[in-house]
Amino acid sequence: MKTEAVTSHSSELNYLNCDKSVWSWVTTVDHKRIGLMYLFTISIFFFIGGLAALLMRTELAMPGHTFLPGDYNAAANTYNQLFTVHGVIMIFLFIVPGIPATMGNFLLPLMIGAKDVIFPKLNLLSFYIYMVGAAMALMGLFIKPIDTGWTMYAPYSIRTPSAVIWMTGAAFVLGFSSILTGLNFVATIHKLRAPGMTWLRLPVFVWALYATALIQVLATPVVGMTLLLLIFERVFGVGVFDPTMGGDPILYQHFFWFYSHPVVYIMVLPAFGVVGEIIPVFSRKPLFGYKAIVVSSLAIAGAGFVVWAHHMFTSGISDFSAKVFSVVTFLVAIPTAVKVFNWVSTMYKGSISFSTPMLYAMAFVFLFMIAGTTGIYLATLAVDVYYHDTYFVVAHFHYTIQGGAVIGLIAALHYWFPKMTGKLYNVPIANVAWFLIMFGFNLTFLPQFVLGMQGMPRRYFDYIPEFAGLHMVSTIGSYINALGYSLALFNLLYSAVYSRSKAPANPYNALGLEWQIASPPPHDNFHEIPVVTHEPYAYGKPAHGHGGAA
């Protein structure tokens, strides 16, 4: 039971209206405002990255050169730039900052009972470093769009005339933003927990942020170093990766995946946390196996560091390395499976309401089952040799990153929307958007598994006629998917600005600390630091009294 009374008047000043000047926003050190600024920025990049994807899907609807401007080769080059832009923007500018920088920034202090993160100015610096990196990436797009794929494999990336330096420079700078945010979160979780907020009373979303931050701090420097070496090689001709200068192209792949495999967990672990928050609230049940979920988050973060070469089974590494990395990769499967079992079990004998966030959480479980099981194919050595660099891999990681991380972000936006804005969104529209996203997403990517099974390689501008029908289905699915996202985000944006329905402080009757203060929260979060006396998901205790009607 909390000692702090739930007292907040809607007329009271909150973090949004306490100072409305533009200057107060650009110089703010308030974690909530920084979270919103990130949210606004990454939404723009989500839109640009999505647009690139739609242009690609339109070209791919039918075989041959059909849609992109110019002659065949010019269109092929444009296509190569499009998939690179899509990948680089979606990964480095959208989904890596994704949940941690937006929802994490907004919620972390609220969920642990703190007034802000531990280094508020560093937090703002992270945001501006991110903006510098984003500006560099956009410069690269205007000068000569990079055509290397987001993986920027050497020696192609050393020889292509496109603006590789701008883009790798951008990713290098963005890495610092990521490292500083991670550092800030780790220190905040260690030092600023409210009295009584023991480690085992932390909400699982905070645990997920903690595991994510550890990866950000430990893995990001490696990609920074790699990209810097790439720049050195291009500018000064220092032979590190290009064999004509005495380098080794496979070394680049090792360096690259040493970061870029763990980065998948930077994207998806926070989404696991979001689902772990939503399911108990809408089932009115404690999170089943809380400790197992916490341990599995840390286990995934740890195991994620030792599996990188499973991206390289056919790259020319030794057969022995391939075997070791295959076996180790299966270690990631087990904690992931444990999480899914726990989420589903939480619903057992619950009182389940199909609110929009709960619909997204259930969609997440479904999509992540497909992501996880198709990951097993790719960990299995003999089978991966066949699937590597085909559409099967494309579909798998879109189920993981879009079905996992993006759906997690959209779920979080709906769930915490009343807290962030103090308003309610239009529920029927939100549910229609949910249906369009689910339908469109599966229509886009299920056929891609089949294409991969049939042998369709990835990053192909053109393809043999055998693959035609499924590509058309996939393209139609992508339009429906895009429509769904547009509707969902438009609904939230419109409701945030124009909705007249005011959100109560605790619309879901949830126990998290963030729900015990006004919506939207006051500038300093808690007028008085709360004292925590119970575990985070104490739902369903008859004596508790919180399980009443919504």
Add this chain to the structure above:
Amino acid sequence: MFRYLPEQGSDYAGTVDNINNLVTDLSVFFTVAIVGTMIFFAIRYRRRDGVDHETPHIEGSTFLEVIWTVVPTLICVLVAGAGYFGFEKMRTLPVGEEPVEINVYGQQWAWSFEYPNGKKTSGDFYVPVGKPIRLIMTSRDVTHSFFVPGMRSKMDVVPGKYTSSWFRPIKTGPQVVFCTEYCGTSHSNMMATMRVVSEAEYEKWLADKGRTQTPAEEGKILYTQNACNSCHSLDGSRIVGPSFLNLYGRDGVFADGAAYHADENYIRESILYPNNRVVQGYGPPSPMPAYEGRLKDDDISKIISFIKTVKGEAPKPAPVQSEKSKADLTPDARGKLIYQQKACIGCHSLDGTQVVGPSFKGIYGKKGELSDGTPYAADDAYIKESILNPQAKVVKGYPVPSPMPPYQGQLSDADLNDVIAFLKTLS
């Protein structure tokens, strides 16, 4: 359910497909079971009429946690094991059968193929049905990947390195080949057709070749042209470096004790960077000059093809001259021995022909111009300096920097005097 893999074209394709189908069946079962359970719970325990019903406070169950940790672990062990042994099969050439070896070259944006008899082709290539086919692949520019869906085989084709894969085609007909490592503008058009034909048809196709020299024959010419023959014999006798006889595929030990297997990558590295890893008994340092920048990638492939053909019975090793008998020799005879043992013979002839460096015939006392235009006279001091530090003074007309390794620390002053005594006999 979900059986979409293309028709099986190689003998291990069945293994790959069985593992794939096992994973598919397990995946479908667990996805349906878990998502089905979730939907069942969602419907069974839904909040009716928007009113909360009382819920039990269940925090977890150690029993269930153990079950759903152990069961997935066992399944993972099963699947990982199947993948492991399937891979083993895909990577291991059948013993006791000579594979058809084809050199594959990737370049932006075409595949080309070279057969042991010298036949070259690109785009379309032929293989005989029923025989193991071994592809030895390298790239002339960026990384590519050689993917034959029907064979279930895929391997990256990397510049500056050899990779290989093998398969045994089990049915005749065309097989599509894709490049699956992104390589630029025409990546999606970098395809080839592998025509699997009967052995008779293959032999007929192979015999019809446009040129007469095989890669191994060209390799033999390179072997002589580049003076490899001065240090590496073909008959098993030791000159300076190891003989090429039965070299390919040999297992041995480096000077530092590490084991090596003499495959394509090992030979390539030994040619380009002889001092990276030296075989026990031959240094370090190796007296061999580095061929980095002096041989093209294709030349190295040809030399390797040649080395593969040098096979047979090794003769008995010749008796080694002992230290004692050496002292009994005249200075110029000792000098000649040093000339042979230190591989000077590789670059400096005795008959006036220019190999890599100047011939030793009449070299003592010779006068001329250095590469910077200053005059020199080949006296004792000049010769000693040229041996110990070849870069100090390079004679006009010879490459700067000199490809000759420095002999500083390898030859004593007495040795140098012996060499000079030997050179004086060559006027």
